[in-house]
Amino acid sequence: MTGPATELREHSPESWGDHWLDEVTEPAAPAFSRPTQLAMSSFSGPARVLRRFYSFASTTPGKLFTVTVILTAALAAAGFSMSSSSAARHDDLDTLLTSTEPMSNAAHHLYTNLSLADTVATTGFVQAGVEPEHNRNRYNEAIDAASVAATQAIVGTSAEDERVRELVTFIQRELPVYTALVEKARVNHRAGHAVANSYMSNASALMRTQILPAAAELFTLTSEKVSQQQQRLTRPQWVPLSGLVAALIFLGLAQWWLWRLTRRRFNRGFVAATGLLFLALVWASASNFATWASGHQGFETVSRPWDSLTASRIEAQQMRTSETLALVLRSSEQDMSVHFSSTVYSVDQALRDYEQALSDDDFPSSDPSLIPRAKQAVEDWTSTHEKFTEDLAKGDYDGALYQATAIDPDGDPTAASAFNAVDSSLAALIDQARDAMRTYLVQGLNAMTMVSTGVLLATFGAIIAVWLGIRPRLQEYL
Numbered sequence: 320m321t322g323p324a325t326e327l328r329e330h331s332p333e334s335w336g337d338h339w340l341d342e343v344t345e346p347a348a349p350a351f352s353r354p355t356q357l358a359m360s361s362f363s364g365p366a367r368v369l370r371r372f373y374s375f376a377s378t379t380p381g382k383l384f385t386v387t388v389i390l391t392a393a394l395a396a397a398g399f400s401m402s403s404s405s406a407a408r409h410d411d412l413d414t415l416l417t418s419t420e421p422m423s424n425a426a427h428h429l430y431t432n433l434s435l436a437d438t439v440a441t442t443g444f445v446q447a448g449v450e451p452e453h454n455r456n457r458y459n460e461a462i463d464a465a466s467v468a469a470t471q472a473i474v475g476t477s478a479e480d481e482r483v484r485e486l487v488t489f490i491q492r493e494l495p496v497y498t499a500l501v502e503k504a505r506v507n508h509r510a511g512h513a514v515a516n517s518y519m520s521n522a523s524a525l526m527r528t529q530i531l532p533a534a535a536e537l538f539t540l541t542s543e544k545v546s547q548q549q550q551r552l553t554r555p556q557w558v559p560l561s562g563l564v565a566a567l568i569f570l571g572l573a574q575w576w577l578w579r580l581t582r583r584r585f586n587r588g589f590v591a592a593t594g595l596l597f598l599a600l601v602w603a604s605a606s607n608f609a610t611w612a613s614g615h616q617g618f619e620t621v622s623r624p625w626d627s628l629t630a631s632r633i634e635a636q637q638m639r640t641s642e643t644l645a646l647v648l649r650s651s652e653q654d655m656s657v658h659f660s661s662t663v664y665s666v667d668q669a670l671r672d673y674e675q676a677l678s679d680d681d682f683p684s685s686d687p688s689l690i691p692r693a694k695q696a697v698e699d700w701t702s703t704h705e706k707f708t709e710d711l712a713k714g715d716y717d718g719a720l721y722q723a724t725a726i727d728p729d730g731d732p733t734a735a736s737a738f739n740a741v742d743s744s745l746a747a748l749i750d751q752a753r754d755a756m757r758t759y760l761v762q763g764l765n766a767m768t769m770v771s772t773g774v775l776l777a778t779f780g781a782i783i784a785v786w787l788g789i790r791p792r793l794q795e796y797l
Contacts, residue, residue, distance in 0.1 A: 379580070380796040386573055387789045391782050393569045394596065397562035398778025401603055404559040406771035408552055408610075412764045415548045418475035420760065422483075423541035424753060425471035427629055429490070430534040432468060434636040435742075436461035437526045440501045441643040442724055442735065444508060444519050453726075462498060466491075472537060480544075486537040493530050497522055523644060527637070535633075546622070553763060555607045563600045563774075570596060570781075581792060588788015592781035599777035602770060609766035621759065624676045625752035627669035631662070632745040638662040639738050642704065643723050645711060659704055666697055666741065673748055676755075689747050696740035703734040 439458040443450040473480075473487050500522035507515035574589045638659055645655055670693055677690075703722055710718035722734040732740075 380793055382580075383577075383789055383792055386576065387785060390569060390573055390785050393566045394592075394778050394782050394785070397559075397566035397596075398599065398775055398781075400562045401556070401559035401599070402771045402775040402778075404556050405603065405606070405767055405774060408556070409764065409767040409771065411548070411552050412610075412760065412767060414475075415545065415552065416757065416760045416764060419541075419548055420545050420757065422472055422475055423538070423545045425468045425474075426534070426538040426541040427749075429465055429468035429472055430531065430538050430633060431629075431636065431746075432461045432465040433490075433494075433526065433531060433534055434633060434640070436465060437523055437531075438636055438640045438643065441519070441523060441640050444504060444515070445643055445646045445720060445724065450505065458501075462494070466494065469494075472541065480540075483537060483540055486533045486540075489533050490530055490537070493525065493533075497525050497530060500525065520644075523640065527640070538629075542626070549760070553611050555611060556603070560600070560603060560607065563596065563603065566778075567593070567596050567600060570785075577792070586788045586792075588784045588786070588790075590788075592784035592788070595777045595781040595784065599774045599781075602773055602777075606766045606770045610763040620676055621752055621755040624669065624673040625749065625756060627665075627672045628745055628749045628752060631665040631669040632742065632749065634662045634665050635738070635741055635745065639742075642707065642734065642738075646716070646719060646723055656708065663697060663701055666693075666745070669745075670694060670697075670748075673752065676752075686747070686751065689744060689751070693741065693744035693748065696737060696744050699732045700734065700737035700741050703732055703737045707734045 436458055439454060439461060443454040443458065469487050469491050473484055476483055500518050504515045504518035504522060507518060570589065570593055574586060574593070577586055577589065578584055641655060641658060670690060674690060677687075707719055707722040710716075710722060724735055725733045726735045726739055728736055
């Protein structure tokens, strides 16, 4: 039977057991997803640290510490940037001086010795009988010097110099072909065979139409590389210098803020740091100016006559070859006269460029007698060339041959001796101009010496001075 009593007993607390407690169960749908919970558990620690740091930074000691840390980062960044840039520039200048410029000089020697070998071979060929021993020795020396220069021209090349290696390979492959043709021409010439003229013409054509153009391109590429590297390395280091200026400005603003905060006008540590950083800025700026002045202005001053002297010497050697071949090929006198006039003008212009460079007070010392000797040699070559063309026009083959081949005349100079004087004078002037260029490069290298270490030490000392200067102010709050 059921009744009110039974219902009361069923709903009494004794029958409830533990149902009066809230049952702890996992929610069917969590408030946050698993990735969100993982992110919150991962970043809650750093966020707590940031909140604590922000609370500390809002206090006066925290502000002092924060400003000091910011100054330290600015000084370290500026000093490291300038130090790294100066060290890299020093290494690049050293590479330019020890690798790139010698490679360009080797390319120049390659061209001039190839041209000289062709000139000497042609001169010996037009002489009757056995070729003189001194002429043969000059030819062998020129070929040997050209072979050595070809090897030196590829020393220090990089992956971007593929064209340079291709040109050197081509020259080294064709040079034995040229020498073989010259030897065949000599053998047939001594035997009196008419085919000797054909062999010599083919050899000279190979040299002048294939080998020398390749050598000229090689010389142009290496010279442009020297000029490009020199111009790039002598530009002011604007970014690292601006970093030092910015760090100096930050340091000044920090001192002004510290003065407003502590009512102390000067802080010895900050003043010392300012002096060290200013010293680093002055040192780096002075080295940049010295590198720019010596490597840009000075280098351009001496490179101009070097370029014109080199070009005029090459043109003179080509003219000499044409002059000698006129005995064999009976070339047009008018064409040869135009070529000769152009060559003389080129040499005179190169000598004027060199004289203008000598007028600069900063130009390195050189032999002052070379210019007058070169001018006199050009005048002698002009007069002897006119005598040569006159003999050739009159049919006086012996007289023209004497002018073209006699290098040690008993009396007046000949075209051969005058050209040798011109060539030796130009070679000496080219050597002096190259020494002047290298002098300016060395000056630029010396200007960058110890800059990296000096700037790094100065900025490191400035950082220490900043911390030593802020230490007493922090102790006031401890």
